[in-house]
Amino acid sequence: MDSQAIATHPGEHEVxxxxxxxxxxxxxxxxxxxxxxFGMWLFLLTEIMFFGGMFAAYLIYRNWYYPAFAAASNTLxxxxxxxxxxxxITSGFxxxxxVWCAExxxxxGLVLSLILTxxxxxxxxxxxxxxxxxxxxxxxxxxxxxxxSQFVHPSAESKETPLAPDMAEKTQIYFSLYFAxxxxxxxxxxxxxxxxxxxxxxxxxxxYTNGYVQPIEYFGLYWHFVDIVWIFLFPxxxxxxxxxxx
Amino acid sequence: MAHSxxxxxxxxxxxxxxxxxxxxxxxxIAVYLALLVGTALTVIAAFLPLGPLNPVVAVAIACFKAVxxxxxxxxxxxxxxxxxxxxxxxxxxxxVLIMMVLSDYMSRSWGLW
Numbered sequence: 001m002d003s004q005a006i007a008t009h010p011g012e013h014e015v016x017x018x019x020x021x022x023x024x025x026x027x028x029x030x031x032x033x034x035x036x037x038f039g040m041w042l043f044l045l046t047e048i049m050f051f052g053g054m055f056a057a058y059l060i061y062r063n064w065y066y067p068a069f070a071a072a073s074n075t076l077x078x079x080x081x082x083x084x085x086x087x088x089i090t091s092g093f094x095x096x097x098x099v100w101c102a103e104x105x106x107x108x109g110l111v112l113s114l115i116l117t118x119x120x121x122x123x124x125x126x127x128x129x130x131x132x133x134x135x136x137x138x139x140x141x142x143x144x145x146x147x148x149s150q151f152v153h154p155s156a157e158s159k160e161t162p163l164a165p166d167m168a169e170k171t172q173i174y175f176s177l178y179f180a181x182x183x184x185x186x187x188x189x190x191x192x193x194x195x196x197x198x199x200x201x202x203x204x205x206x207x208y209t210n211g212y213v214q215p216i217e218y219f220g221l222y223w224h225f226v227d228i229v230w231i232f233l234f235p236x237x238x239x240x241x242x243x244x245x246x
Numbered sequence: 247m248a249h250s251x252x253x254x255x256x257x258x259x260x261x262x263x264x265x266x267x268x269x270x271x272x273x274x275i276a277v278y279l280a281l282l283v284g285t286a287l288t289v290i291a292a293f294l295p296l297g298p299l300n301p302v303v304a305v306a307i308a309c310f311k312a313v314x315x316x317x318x319x320x321x322x323x324x325x326x327x328x329x330x331x332x333x334x335x336x337x338x339x340x341x342v343l344i345m346m347v348l349s350d351y352m353s354r355s356w357g358l359w
Contacts, residue, residue: 030266033266034326034328034329037325037329038328038329038332041329041332041333041336042332044336045332045333045336045339048336048337048340049339049340049343052340052343052344055344056343056344056347056348059344059347059348060347060348060351063351078289078292082285082286082289085285086282086285089278089281089282089285090278092278092281092315092319093274093275093277093278093281093319095319096269096274096277096278096319097271097274099269100268100269100270100271100274103266103268104268217321220319220320221320224315224316224319224320225320227315227319228311228312228315228316231281231308231311231312231315232305232308232312234285234288234308235288235292235301235304235305235307235308236304236305236308239288239289239292239300239304240301241300242292242293243293243295
């Protein structure tokens with residue numbers, strides 16, 4: 001079929017130069033771009049539905065067991081949460097600059113941007129590690145080791161209202177959702193960092209500064225999506241009610 | 247609105263170069279700073295005694311941040327109509343699902359749980 005097309009239209013390929021990255025089932029680079037961007041967005045929309053289920057569970061349980069959610073949320077460190085938000089936004093900004101470097105064919109700039117994206121991504125996971133570690137030490141991980149004592153007998157300086165033991169047990173639901181949501185978010189970041197390493201190697205070889213920017217662009221979409229999830233997780237998990245005792 | 251006027255300019259399908267709009271670093275820096283300011287505002291707002299408005303303000307700021315990420319970092323502002331419609335339809339469906347779940351929980355004889 002292909003050879004016939006060439007035979008019946010001699011010389012067409014000389015007039016019409018196809019870049020190597022244009023797949024044979026697309027007519028033009030623009031068509032390929034539009035179709036693949038559409039596909040990437042459809043994938044991201046399924047991701048919204050995936051995280052959306054957890055957000056829906058969060059909304060309902062937060063309304064049911066509000067005192068438990070507020071008290072449990074106040075055990076998280078705002079400093080670490082806000083720092084991590086800034087770190088992730090910075091990582092996203094580096095990624096955005098990477099897309100610009102690829103589009104303007106700056107190989108060194110692209111490599112540097114991807115390295116910065118990876119470093120800030122790893123920094124985020126590092127902070128998350130210390131946050132998780134503290135939860136294990138305080139027995140705030142749902143399960144047999146879970147301790148409600150901090151919520152039933154809060155320290156005087158915390159200004160927290162003591163919870164009845166049955167309500168205090170519900171802090172386990174908060175922490176289950178906390179670990180599920182931040183854990184799935186962290187898993188997405190770990191997968192992203194794996195992909196970043198691959199993109200970094202290929203970028204170093206000049207694969208995405210020859211006019212073919214789509215892999216960088218679509219990875220950018222994924223990375224920004226992960227950012228957006230965190231933009232919602234931060235206020236919803238860390239800042240439920242910061243007026244204890246009021 | 248100025249926004250829709252600019253958006254109309256951004257998808258001129260007769261010119262392939264117009265479709266692949268290269269977003270400049272200036273735009274990225276502006277969005278980046280806006281996101282950092284938004285994060286600071288979220289933290290400040292959480293300590294203000296706004297009562298039931300506290301979560302509303304927090305989610306409103308988060309939505310604003312998400313929208314600027316989607317429009318500029320994710321280039322939707324410069325995309326074709328098809329892409330804008332797809333993204334909007336996805337979020338709309340998500341909101342519909344959330345509303346249906348919440349209206350279900352609010353309209354049953356809860357309080358007996």
